[in-house]
Amino acid sequence: MLEVGGILSWIHEALSSACPEWLTLLIEYVLIGVGFLALYALIALILILLERKICAYYQCRLGPMRAGFWGLLQPLADMFKILMKEIIPLLKNDKFLFFTALFLVIMGSLCTFGALEFSKDLIGIDFNVGVFYVLAVSSLGVLGILLAGWSSNNKYTMIGAMRAGAQLVSYELSSGLSLLAIVILGGTMQLSGLIEAQSETWFLFQSPFTWIAMIIYLIAGHAETNRGPFDLPEAESELTAGYHIEYSGITFGLFYVGEYVNMFTIAGIGTMVFLGGWQPLHIPGADAFNEVMNMIPTWLWFFAKAFALVMLSLWVRWSFPRLRIDQLLHLEWKILMPISLLNMLLMALWVAYF
Amino acid sequence: MVKYIKDLFSGIYALLQGMVITNRNFWRPKVTEQYPEDRQTARQFERFRGELVFDINDNNEHKCIGCGLCARNCPNQSLEVITKSVTTEDGKTKKVLDKFLYDLGSCTFCSLCTQSCAQKAIKWTNNFEHAVYNRSALVKQLNPEGSKVVERKAAPVAPKQAPATEQNENQQ
Numbered sequence: 091m092l093e094v095g096g097i098l099s100w101i102h103e104a105l106s107s108a109c110p111e112w113l114t115l116l117i118e119y120v121l122i123g124v125g126f127l128a129l130y131a132l133i134a135l136i137l138i139l140l141e142r143k144i145c146a147y148y149q150c151r152l153g154p155m156r157a158g159f160w161g162l163l164q165p166l167a168d169m170f171k172i173l174m175k176e177i178i179p180l181l182k183n184d185k186f187l188f189f190t191a192l193f194l195v196i197m198g199s200l201c202t203f204g205a206l207e208f209s210k211d212l213i214g215i216d217f218n219v220g221v222f223y224v225l226a227v228s229s230l231g232v233l234g235i236l237l238a239g240w241s242s243n244n245k246y247t248m249i250g251a252m253r254a255g256a257q258l259v260s261y262e263l264s265s266g267l268s269l270l271a272i273v274i275l276g277g278t279m280q281l282s283g284l285i286e287a288q289s290e291t292w293f294l295f296q297s298p299f300t301w302i303a304m305i306i307y308l309i310a311g312h313a314e315t316n317r318g319p320f321d322l323p324e325a326e327s328e329l330t331a332g333y334h335i336e337y338s339g340i341t342f343g344l345f346y347v348g349e350y351v352n353m354f355t356i357a358g359i360g361t362m363v364f365l366g367g368w369q370p371l372h373i374p375g376a377d378a379f380n381e382v383m384n385m386i387p388t389w390l391w392f393f394a395k396a397f398a399l400v401m402l403s404l405w406v407r408w409s410f411p412r413l414r415i416d417q418l419l420h421l422e423w424k425i426l427m428p429i430s431l432l433n434m435l436l437m438a439l440w441v442a443y444f
Numbered sequence: 445m446v447k448y449i450k451d452l453f454s455g456i457y458a459l460l461q462g463m464v465i466t467n468r469n470f471w472r473p474k475v476t477e478q479y480p481e482d483r484q485t486a487r488q489f490e491r492f493r494g495e496l497v498f499d500i501n502d503n504n505e506h507k508c509i510g511c512g513l514c515a516r517n518c519p520n521q522s523l524e525v526i527t528k529s530v531t532t533e534d535g536k537t538k539k540v541l542d543k544f545l546y547d548l549g550s551c552t553f554c555s556l557c558t559q560s561c562a563q564k565a566i567k568w569t570n571n572f573e574h575a576v577y578n579r580s581a582l583v584k585q586l587n588p589e590g591s592k593v594v595e596r597k598a599a600p601v602a603p604k605q606a607p608a609t610e611q612n613e614n615q616q
Contacts, residue, residue, distance in 0.1 A: 150473075
């Protein structure tokens with residue numbers, strides 16, 4: 091089969107036959123880190139191209155067509171452009187916080203990315219409080235954004251960062267509550283355990299309340315990525331670019347990449363928690379169908395589902411106009427939060443009585 | 445409470461309607477023109493004013509009688525009509541067009557010249573590739589070398605000409 095587990099165990103055996111145990115572990119950790127960073131950059135490039143193409147298609151345009159066939163090399167060209175641009179030094183800003191903010195954003199994004207389980211064998215971080223870990227490290231980004239806005243010494247970045255703070259902190263609540271509803275259903279906080287619980291059918295088909303949880307999670311997650319109708323922290327027409335105005339060159343590029351990978355991470359966590367992660371689509375009873383579905387490699391399942399959710403997010407982004415800050419908070423505190431609390435209660439009753 | 449639930453569902457319905465519309469847009473044929481590649485097949489609107497040209501028939505004959513109405517109507521003095529006097533075989537002196545100069549650089553494409561032309565001697569084409577290396581190259585002579593006015597079989601009666609001109613203007 092097309093699984094990667096064989097290659098991984100082959101690498102492990104080859105290393106442990108040649109080196110002592112501590113060196114084997116060290117080399118493997120470094121390899122995993124490099125692999126994750128490479129995948130991080132690769133997914134960012136794919137998403138940037140996807141975003142530009144899909145955005146163009148929703149507006150009846152063609153999007154980038156010149157660099158490479160059908161514009162496929164466009165993100166590479168963008169990347170080299172942004173790498174070669176000057177990082178403009180600012181006169182009166184807090185230099186230490188200015189660069190710390192950038193690394194906090196990237197770190198939060200990368201740590202959450204590490205929790206994704208790409209296939210049966212490609213698992214970065216997996217321990218007993220996985221959902222809790224995801225919720226915790228994804229909040230690091232807020233701190234980075236607030237620091238970026240503050241340390242830039244610019245009124246627009248400040249307003250953008252304040253909006254982002256209000257938005258991210260409130261929407262984390264309902265995304266966390268909808269994940270907790272799934273934790274009640276799955277009975278574990280370990281991400282691999284949650285995926286294992288979906289080997290029969292996905293959580294989406296195990297309870298009607300999963301649908302509500304998923305919709306709320308997708309809305310809240312979409313808001314957490316500062317995109318779509320919730321892009322008021324970086325509203326171009328009001329704040330020029332929000333909290334990252336003063337960043338130039340690759341420092342801006344890292345914010346950009348972090349935002350795009352966050353979109354994928356949100357979709358990936360949604361996939362793992364609601365759509366069965368790398369589990370193939372199984373219908374209980376239909377064994378022949380299940381066998382055919384098992385033929386498809388598990389990493390393909392994961393990426394297909396995650397990119398389907400990314401497409402949904404892009405569709406929403408290019409459909410709706412931007413919310414005002416009061417509308418944004420109204421949506422969260424008066425609609426999503428009560429519904430997700432109620433949903434959690436109903437889910438607990440469902441688990442108790444069915 | 446009833447209003448809350450009602451608002452919630454009507455909101456969801458409105459959002460779904462919006463998504464259906466954008467989805468329809470997604471599958472529509474794209475309007476982007478890929479210009480240098482498709483310059484042979486590029487679609488142009490018929491009324492697009494690209495460049496002023498003379499209406500020249502197959503015998504290298506144009507319709508301009510050199511009256512200069514267009515040059516006088518031009519707000520930017522982009523047109524210059526230079527005439528000369530020739531003596532015809534029967535000894536009459538006749539004013540004919542010598543050079544019709546058109547400065548593309550100062551033209552605003554207002555189309556006052558074509559509207560004022562009584563003879564419909566000038567018209568617009570869709571050609572828009574005007575780039576040249578020198579500003580003087582933008583001044584073009586519209587009547588080709590060796591071209592002459594198309595011979596009229598019967599000279600139109602003067603009073604009938606005037607209303608016809610007005611009609612032309614209205615049509616334009």
